[in-house]
Amino acid sequence: MLLLNNSNKMFFLFIVFFSTLISISSNSWLGCWIGLEINLLSFIPLMSNPNNLLNSEASLKYFLTQSIASINFLFSILLCMMSFNFFLIDNLFSIIINLSLMMKMGSAPFHFWFPNIMEGLSWLNCFILMTWQKISPMILISYYMNFNLLFFTMIINVMISTISSFNQISLRKLMAFSSINNLGWMLAALSISENLWLIYILFYSFFISIMCFLFYTLNIYYINQLYNFNMNFFMKISILINFFSLGGLPPFLGFFPKWMIINHLLLNNLFIISFIFVMTSLIMLFIYIRILYFSLMFYSIKLKWNKILIKNNYLIFINIISFISLLGMILSTLFFF
Helix, strand or coil: CCCHHCCHHHHHHHHHHHHHHHHHCCCCCHHHHHHHHHHHHHHHHCCCCCCCHHHHHHHHHHHHHHHHHHHHHHHHHHHHHHHHCHHHHHHHHHHHHHHHHHHHHHHCCCCCCHHHHHHCCCCCHHHHHHHHHHHHHHHHHHHCCCHHHHHCCCHHHHHHHHHHHHHCHHHHHHHHHHHHHHHHHHHHHHCCCCCHHHHHHHHHHHHHHHHHHHHHCCCCCCCHHHHHHHCCCHHHHHHHCCCCHCCCCCCCCCCHHHHHHHHHHHCCHHHHHHHHHHHHHHHHHHHHEEEEEHHHHHHCCCCCCCCHHHHHHHHHHHHHHHHHHHHHHHHHHHHHH
């Protein structure tokens, strides 16, 4: 991959990782803010790609939105430091901090920048934006959580992402809305316990890494490319399994963390939120199945944009990892009974 041969990009990639660690291990809000700013300034050079026409637009949009969120975050910190009676503005302070961090990770209703920026990125940068860039804002939210706002945001996330996923032709935008949908589940896990959130984000990162690597290997960016050219049958099955895991279909591994979240929500008598989560997951599964059904059924021809050498080298490895998703029910049985 191009990134591994570029020392500058490797340097910025390390800074992206370490800035997150600075942010989540800081003992003051100002230290958290500094970590977030270092993270922003180190991720923008990673976005630069001379082969992508949307690269400059994506970088500028990302910088502007993250800067606005950082300003709001810094304003809330200063508001807290300047207040003589903290208890009077406690609720306001928590709302502003939560909203600014939600804007940083692309949560609804501040999600409008997220799909547009994803459209201008390579698959590796998409993977970083969907997984690693969400870690520090979510951990900072867990430090000072406003539960009423969080429940409202969870519902908005799963509903808006499901509605927006219809009629998408770009796989990167579809994955962006899938990420917003899973963000609702992550916020639900975070409101229950940090351990459950950690389990969910590990499973989610595992599925997303396979999907992004598959799409990078096959050089796929749009849904019609899945229909048009002849992939290996096992590669199509790998994409099918990982989409099902992302949607949370019961026999697959992705169902396991979602099942734990639904169990905890039902035990806490949050029946309406559980119902909304289950119904939106069913609709997302319908969207995934509709894409994959035509991909498997259509007669296809071979075209030359496929990276044949890369595909042959990594095909067996990717297929083995993908079939790990079939162990979902075995794992759930071991954990629950």
